[in-house]
Amino acid sequence: xxxxxxxxxxxxxxxxxxxxxxxxxxxxxxxxxxxxxxxxxxxxxxxxxxxxxxxxxxxxxxxxxxxxxxxxxxxxxxxxxxxxxxxxxxxxxxxxxxxxxxxxxxxxxxxxxxxxxxxxxxxxxxxxxxxxxxxxxxxxxxxxxxxxxxxxxxxxxxxxxxxxxxxxxxxxxxxxxxxxxxxxxxxxxxxxxxxxxxxxxxxxxxxxxxxxxxxxxxxxxxxxxxxxxxxxxxxxxxxxxxxxxxxxxxxxxxxxxxxxxxxxxxxxxxxxxxxxxxxxxxxxxxxxxxxxxxxxxxxxxxxxxxxxxxxxxxxxxxxxxxxxxxxxxxxxxxxxxxxxxxxxxxxxxxxxxxxxxxxxxxxxxxxxxxxxxxxxxxxxxxxxxxxxxxxxxxxxxxxxxxxxxxxxxxxxxxxxxxxxxxxxxxxxxxxxxxxxxxxxxxxxxxxxxxxxxxxxxxxxxxxxxxxxxxxxxxxxxxxxxxxxxxxxxxxxxxxxxxxxxxxxxxxxxxxxxxxxxxxxxxxxxxxxxxxxxxxxxxxxxxxxxxxxxxxxx
Amino acid sequence: xxxxxxxxxxxxxxxxxxxxxxxxxxxxxxxxxxxxxxxxxxxxxxxxxxxxxxxxxxxxxxxxxxxxxxxxxxxxxxxxxxxxxxxxxxxxxxxxxxxxxxxxxxxxxxxxxxx
Numbered sequence: 001x002x003x004x005x006x007x008x009x010x011x012x013x014x015x016x017x018x019x020x021x022x023x024x025x026x027x028x029x030x031x032x033x034x035x036x037x038x039x040x041x042x043x044x045x046x047x048x049x050x051x052x053x054x055x056x057x058x059x060x061x062x063x064x065x066x067x068x069x070x071x072x073x074x075x076x077x078x079x080x081x082x083x084x085x086x087x088x089x090x091x092x093x094x095x096x097x098x099x100x101x102x103x104x105x106x107x108x109x110x111x112x113x114x115x116x117x118x119x120x121x122x123x124x125x126x127x128x129x130x131x132x133x134x135x136x137x138x139x140x141x142x143x144x145x146x147x148x149x150x151x152x153x154x155x156x157x158x159x160x161x162x163x164x165x166x167x168x169x170x171x172x173x174x175x176x177x178x179x180x181x182x183x184x185x186x187x188x189x190x191x192x193x194x195x196x197x198x199x200x201x202x203x204x205x206x207x208x209x210x211x212x213x214x215x216x217x218x219x220x221x222x223x224x225x226x227x228x229x230x231x232x233x234x235x236x237x238x239x240x241x242x243x244x245x246x247x248x249x250x251x252x253x254x255x256x257x258x259x260x261x262x263x264x265x266x267x268x269x270x271x272x273x274x275x276x277x278x279x280x281x282x283x284x285x286x287x288x289x290x291x292x293x294x295x296x297x298x299x300x301x302x303x304x305x306x307x308x309x310x311x312x313x314x315x316x317x318x319x320x321x322x323x324x325x326x327x328x329x330x331x332x333x334x335x336x337x338x339x340x341x342x343x344x345x346x347x348x349x350x351x352x353x354x355x356x357x358x359x360x361x362x363x364x365x366x367x368x369x370x371x372x373x374x375x376x377x378x379x380x381x382x383x384x385x386x387x388x389x390x391x392x393x394x395x396x397x398x399x400x401x402x403x404x405x406x407x408x409x410x411x412x413x414x415x416x417x418x419x420x421x422x423x424x425x426x427x428x429x430x431x432x433x434x435x436x437x438x439x440x441x442x443x444x445x446x447x448x449x450x451x452x453x454x455x456x457x458x459x460x461x462x463x464x465x466x467x468x469x470x471x472x473x474x475x476x477x478x479x480x481x482x483x484x485x486x487x488x489x490x491x492x493x494x495x496x497x498x499x500x501x502x503x504x505x506x507x508x509x510x511x512x513x514x515x516x517x518x519x520x521x522x523x524x525x526x527x528x529x530x531x532x533x534x535x536x537x538x539x540x541x542x543x544x545x546x547x548x549x550x551x552x553x
Numbered sequence: 554x555x556x557x558x559x560x561x562x563x564x565x566x567x568x569x570x571x572x573x574x575x576x577x578x579x580x581x582x583x584x585x586x587x588x589x590x591x592x593x594x595x596x597x598x599x600x601x602x603x604x605x606x607x608x609x610x611x612x613x614x615x616x617x618x619x620x621x622x623x624x625x626x627x628x629x630x631x632x633x634x635x636x637x638x639x640x641x642x643x644x645x646x647x648x649x650x651x652x653x654x655x656x657x658x659x660x661x662x663x664x665x666x667x668x
Contacts, residue, residue, distance in 0.1 A: 179565070186566055186625055195627050196574040199567040206565055231563055234600055239563030248572045255597050269563060 016062055023061035027054030165219035168212050175209030176225055203242070210243040213270050214342045225266055230259035230376045233293055233300065239265075240272035246280035246289075254293040257377070258300055264350045264374040271346040274339040275304050275354070275366050283308025283363055290361070299372045306363040316356050323347055323354040350374055566624065569601055570631040581637070581644040582630045587612040592641050601632050602641070609642055 031050035038046050182202045189195055216222070231239070233256040241247040260268050279289045283306040294301045311319065322340035324347070347354050351371045359365035567574070576582070589612050594603040601622060608618055619629035636642040 183566070190626060192575050192627050195625060199565075199572070199574050202565055203567055203572075227563065232600075235562055235564045238565070238568040242563075242565035242568040247568060253597065265563070 016066055019065035020058055020062040023058040024054065027057050030054070161219045165216055165221035168215040168219060169221055171212035172209060172216055172225070175205055175212055178205045179209065203247075206243045207245060210270065210273055213266075214274070214338045217270070217342050217345050218338065227262040227265045229262050231262065231265035231269075232259045233257075236260050236265055236269050237272065237291055237293070237302070239269040240276055243270075243273040244277040244280055246277075246285075249280055249283075249285075249287065250276055250289045250291060252291050254291070256293040256295055256300055258295060258375050259377065260370065261374045261376050267346045267350045268352065268370055268374070271343045271350075271352060271354075272302060272304075272368065274343050275368065278339050279304050279306035279308070279364070279366065282306065287363075296369075297372075298369060299375055300370045302368045302370065304366045304368070305359040305361045306365075307359070307361040308363040310358055310362070311356060311364050319356050320354075323356075566628050569599070569624070570628055573631050574627055576627070576630045576634050580630060580634050581646075582615050582633055584614070584616040584626065585647055586615045587645040587647060588615060588618060588633060588642050589613075589645060590642050599632075602636060605632060605636060606641060612645060614647075 027050075031047065031054050034050055035043050035047045179202065182198055182205060186195060186198045186202070189198065234252070234254050236259075237252050237254055241250045241252070244250075259265075276289060276291070283289065287307045290305045292303045292305070294303070319340055323344045343354060346352065351374070353367075353369040353371075355367045357365050357367070582588075588605070588609045590606040590609040592606070594606045598606075601624070604622060605618055608621055615629060615633065616626060618633070619626045622629060622632075624632075633642065633644075637644060
């Protein structure tokens with residue numbers, strides 16, 4: 001060990017002093033003996049010389065002794081250091097050896113563990129792969145099972161919907177037929193009690209028909225009936241009113257002269273009926289529901305205002321979503337809440353825009369925008385039919401008209417002569433045009449009223465009756481008549497047209513004519529009611545029929 | 554031949570009269586009562602009322618109005634009662650026929666049978 005030297009190893013005064021003392025003593029003795037032996041004269045110089053030599057000797061001895069001692073200490077330390085180095089080298093070698101062994105051991109360990117782990121993992125992976133395969137197989141089976149279940153459910157759903165829509169269509173047909181029958185009975189029975197009962201039944205049947213319509217709409221079937229001609233807004237609103245329970249509480253404020261095209265009228269009516277029903281159901285049983293019609297450039301806005309429950313924000317949003325027509329699934333339907341879904345379907349089909357808002361009356365207001373493209377202006381024939389008033393027409397078979405109409409094509413574009421010799425409205429033209437263009441001839445004819453014309457008309461009408469009656473009573477389901485009398489040209493109507501269209505002529509001319517008109521027309525009109533009584537309900541509404549447009553089965 | 558339910562008007566009779574089908578027993582209308590309009594149709598009126606007022610500019614009998622409107626007489630009477638109540642029409646009964654003697658009527662009957 002290369003430690004600092006021990007205090008004993010270092011030449012110190014203690015090792016120095018004895019050597020110095022021994023040398024000094026010996027030299028002193030030698031010097032004293034020499035001095036004593038020397039003659040007296042040389043004694044002093046000898047003493048001085050001897051003394052000095054003795055001092056130098058002592059010093060040299062002491063120095064030599066010290067050097068000896070120092071060299072011995074150094075050798076000793078060198079040996080120690082060498083020994084230390086050897087020991088350290090041995091230690092290092094040992095440590096290296098140990099480290100090498102440790103490394104080998106650890107490497108072995110690692111290799112062994114890695115092998116173990118690899119084996120474990122391989123086993124685990126195999127197990128998991130097997131499990132996966134089993135699971136995949138199971139999921140595959142499950143998937144195919146679910147797929148088949150889904151397919152079956154879809155088939156069943158389609159079958160159910162188809163059956164439902166079929167049944168709904170049959171119910172619609174039944175309701176429509178019942179309504180027509182009831183209407184015929186209402187015409188037939190004059191007793192007020194019977195009429196009241198019939199009206200009651202009529203109302204119930206109309207509601208049942210609406211329910212059937214709703215189911216048909218929801219199941220994607222076509223709407224129950226199609227009107228062959230435009231339906232005036234008043235009739236549309238009344239038709240909607242007539243299908244709800246609380247129709248007595250509905251107040252119409254309609255001054256609109258527009259009409260809804262025949263193909264869309266039923267849908268609009270149905271949608272309005274559902275909205276009216278909602279309004280009536282969700283307001284107090286004594287509160288009125290007000291319906292306003294407003295014409296705007298985009299179409300006609302029908303607003304239904306009730307004073308019942310105010311819909312909350314969430315309800316309003318839900319209702320808006322329901323009527324937007326975006327929801328096409330049948331999920332979420334309940335038996336009592338079909339209305340808005342039906343409205344949504346119809347709105348989508350006919351392009352209606354329905355929005356809800358709080359009403360100024362305290363309840364909820366519904367705005368329905370009927371777009372312009374399903375609106376038409378009502379033909380006079382339609383308006384007359386809406387008011388259930390036969391259309392004024394020229395005398396049937398008026399020779400002047402018959403001759404003039406085809407000849408003056410540009411003047412009378414709308415008039416055509418039917419097979420029965422009656423003027424017939426041509427497709428795309430209104431009867432008003434026909435009436436206007438015919439007016440001068442009519443006036444010429446009418447300025448000379450004579451009894452012959454009346455008799456001729458009566459005779460013509462009786463032949464008309466003969467023609468109509470067997471067909472009508474024979475079978476109601478018969479196809480379109482080959483030559484049906486054009487709307488409003490039944491001779492029985494003529495009396496009204498005479499008094500009506502010539503009313504502004506003046507009182508003087510009117511008095512005899514009205515009396516005469518009454519005489520002339522009394523029998524035909526009686527015949528009309530007679531015919532209506534004894535023939536099918538279809539016949540009772542015969543003069544409403546259009547020869548065209550009724551092409552759908 | 555038209556089919557039922559396709560060519561008739563969509564409005565039902567009870568909607569025309571707001572569900573009423575009876576008139577008061579003391580209503581002045583019978584089949585031959587003459588109805589005369591007292592005012593012109595106003596905007597916003599029911600179309601049947603407008604039609605009646607148009608027809609009744611000159612005295613018109615109830616049965617005639619009913620036939621023109623193609624409505625049952627009872628329904629027509631309800632409409633007429635509404636108009637009468639609002640003062641838009643007045644009702645006139647036709648003059649009684651001069652011959653009211655039952656004997657004469659009987660003789661006429663016998664004469665008719667002998668024809």
